[in-house]
Amino acid sequence: MGFSPAIDRLIEALRCLPGVGPKSAQRIAFHLLERDRDGAKTLAQALTDAVEQVGHCDRCRTLAEAGRCKICDDAERDGKLLCVVESPADLHALEMMSGYQGKYFVLMGRLSPLDGIGPDDIGLDKLAERLNEGEIEEVILATNPTVEGEATAHYISEMVHQRNIKVTRLAHGIPMGGELEFFDGNTLAHAFRGRVEV
């Protein structure tokens, strides 16, 4: 049995959210309609505003309003350092934790030939433009420690080397608070290879 058309449409629409199946969608829809209509209006407005106003930064490609993100606009930050990440979520994680004061470039993906994603799909032409401006002195590759992240890092490192700019890659290691016996062999092997003198 269906509900009224408007409710059905709402339930269907909610299912576009990650992790929300039919049952959860129905629960959310009824909650909003029965108990929190103001909240629902705020949500609807916020969604509309965000979808209409948020685009990509024309310098670093991260999600931003008005064509330029705060970090790229910030004159205090060190324009000689450029950190390349896969996604805005990765950028956010680094911003929260690392105390990094340089700028970013967001690929919005990674090279993944088996998914049909090649060099043209991750904004490398824009990255090349950035490198050609001549301000950057070090590129920090912060793509994920996966096979695709590695392939991406390699491809970009060649682009950077060609321009005689220094390239570094985040270290692979063991996470804080972990116990060696529980790690998979790959992580351990990587950490072992990347050991540093103390």
Place this chain on the structure above:
Amino acid sequence: MNLSYRHDGDTKVDHQAGYLLHQRPFKERSVMVEIFTHDWGRVGLVANGVRKEKSRLAGLLQPFQRLLFSWRGRGELKTLTTAESAGVVEPLKGSSLNSALYLNELLLRLLPRHDPHPLLFSHYHQALSQLSEGSEIEWILREFERDLLQELGYGLNLSHDIESGEVIEPDAIYCYYPHGPVRLEDQQEMDGVMTLKGKTLMAIASGEQPEKEGLREAKKLMRVMLQPHLGDKPLMSRTLFQPVR
């Protein structure tokens, strides 16, 4: 190796040696993986709960690692129950990594699921080892392509002229038709048809690495021979070899 069929058609496979070819996100916390195994060929599995913090499997389920897979289930997609490492492999880097991705793309595109190819599995295993040792990449790829075509039933004729039936001669020029080589008379001009020296055909047959020109000819031959099986969609991993800008 340990496999069993239960009476209800459910498959249960334990500790099957294999490699992960590709994984893609599936639902909120899971991944769908394509693996290539010794006894079962290519298999599609769902691995539940891999995409959460602290998943021990996440670090293991990467391409080019020797793994032991256990799975069960009925139908096309099975459920991964465990995966264990079967020995740590030196990680591939740079162009070796790109080449290995190319091998995976070939296998994904050309191997049907649940079609065992134990011989091809050993060729793949060997190609990966050679890539990690840093041997001549081009030739590793050509040998793998030759073996792949052979295993799929499209093996190349590398020993005889298909028209005259004569043995291939090293210095003669041959034109390769879909079914095999035909010797060209001296001075014969062939436009738009692929030609190569007899010794290149002999090198491909024997596995002995040829000179530069031979490598180039072999590459062209393999491309032409793989093309009909790959269809219109270009191989994306080839773009990784294009010069960077």
